[in-house]
Amino acid sequence: MKAVQYRTIGKGPEVVEVEKPVPGPGQVLLKVTAAGLCHSDELVMSVPDALGYELPMTLGHEPAGIVEELGQGATGVEVGTPVIVYGCWGCGVCEMCAAGKENLCLRGMTSPGLGSDGAMADYMVVDTPRHLVPIGDLDPVRAASLTDAALTPYQAILSVLPKLHGGTTTVVLGVGGLGHVAVQLLRELTGTRIVAMDVAPEKLELAKECGAHEVLPSGPEAAAEIKKMTNGRGANVIFDFVGIDKTSELALACAGYESHIVIVGAGGGGVKIGFLNAPYNINVSTSLWGGRAELTELVTMAQRGQIHVQTRSFSLDEVPKAYQLLHEGAIIGRAVGVPSL
Incomplete structure (x- = not known):
């Protein structure tokens, strides 16, 4: 065979x-x-x-x-x-x-x-x-x-589901094989506002088709947009489906007090968290399958x-x-x- x-x-x-x-x-x-x-x-x-x-x-x-x-x-x-x-x-x-x-x-x-x-x-x-x-x-x-591609984001979303109620904002970093399903699941399961980010315009279009409320080109400017649309608060939850240093840094920049970052991508990066370099009471977790x-x-x-x-x-x-x-x-x-x- x-x-x-x-x-x-x-x-x-x-x-x-x-x-x-x-x-x-x-x-x-x-x-x-x-x-x-x-x-x-x-x-x-x-x-x-x-x-x-x-x-x-x-x-x-x-x-x-x-x-x-x-x-x-x-x-x-x-x-x-x-x-x-x-x-x-x-x-x-x-x-x-x-x-x-x-x-x-x-x-x-x-x-x-x-x-x-x-x-x-x-x-x-x-x-x-x-x-x-x-x-x-x-x-x-x-x-x-x-x-x-569906089970992994589903598990990640379920792990923070109580934080995804109405009035919250959630960022999806990376609209690839997992991220585009994550957008659909978030739309089906929660009342959160979904903001999808990616470097590829065609993937941002896919995010719109899958139910994202907003899409942004991934980059340093995106964090400022998140703070602007949340009146300075920052996103409540950020899912990093890439997992490289740049996306982890962007996830942290999008976060605010009591935010939760979930690292799903296996890109080898990570979030550097310290008392003086991150919003207070922030949570960071990983999610496997x-x-x-x-x-x-x-x-x-x-x-x-x-x-x-x-x-x-x-x-x-x-x-x-x-x-x-x-x-x-x-x-x-x-x-x-x-x-x-």
């Missing part, structure tokens, strides 16, 4: 032929229908140790597929069921996993495409049926990225037409080029690999 793998540190992804996997006891084989591309994949391919993952590794941690075969003892799902895959594979028994937070597994969370072979292929193996979420008649190309229960909620929201992921499809042969476009910031919404193309 065909697969897109990261094989050699320092080189880009490669399209190769590999053996079709066989599900072991308790596992499930999926015929992949779609797999989203993510900046997290770029992170793995940009660091000298590939985050310690064993290579070669098939990429793709946003899977959609159809159940093809059940391994011995696997139950709870039927062959032919269209599903997406919850990507946080925890131990299932630690304190966090028992609370439904496998993304925070105390024994170490792995993921397809981030530690084990992922979905950028014709077929993939899922470790257990509990990580499968049926999607009914949802378009798998749009549904695949619910597993991260989300829980399986929240993913089922997102599927229901998508089925009701409340949210959607903007996508651009690529064949598996085109995926290496798609990663290059992602790196250049030329993807609007989410790039998705589609094996059937």
Whole structure:
């Protein structure tokens, strides 16, 4: 079968032929229908140790597929069921996993495409049926990225939901694969005023289409605009979906007393907070992925037409080029690999 793998540190992804996997006891084989591309994949391919993952590794941690075969003892799902895959594979028994937070597994969370072979292929193996979420008649190309591009901002928003009531102002920094879904979720779930920022005019247009009340070009001047539109108070909540030093600095500049900055992007930056260099009583947090229960909620929201992921499809042969476009910031919404193309 065909697969897109990261094989050699320092080189880009490669399209190769590999053996079709066989599900072991308790596992499930999926015929992949779609797999989203993510900046997290770029992170793995940009660091000298590939985050310690064993290579070669098939990429793709946003899977959609159809159940093809059940391994011995696997139950709870039927062959032919269209599903997406919850990507946080925890131990299932630690304190966090028992609370439904496998993304925070105390024994170490792995993921397809981030530690084990992922979905950028014709077929993939899922470790257990509990990580499968049926999607009914949802378009798998749009549904695949619910597993991260929607789940990650959803978790981040839920973590500060009491602060997003009417009369507040929220800044979304970065209207990429995650940020454009965050705008939709904020519009559906809260009464806050949404101000989206990005360096790309076309992404600001997407933010408007997704429900942003205001859009601003990202830069130092944007913070002054936020202070102006909030009568000097600053934004109540700022979500940084980029996570580089410049956006973290901008997030802090947009903040006021008792504001909350949530860093979601894995750009390697951070917010420098001290008693004398930040607004008083400010909070800064990070947010990693989300829980399986929240993913089922997102599927229901998508089925009701409340949210959607903007996508651009690529064949598996085109995926290496798609990663290059992602790196250049030329993807609007989410790039998705589609094996059937």
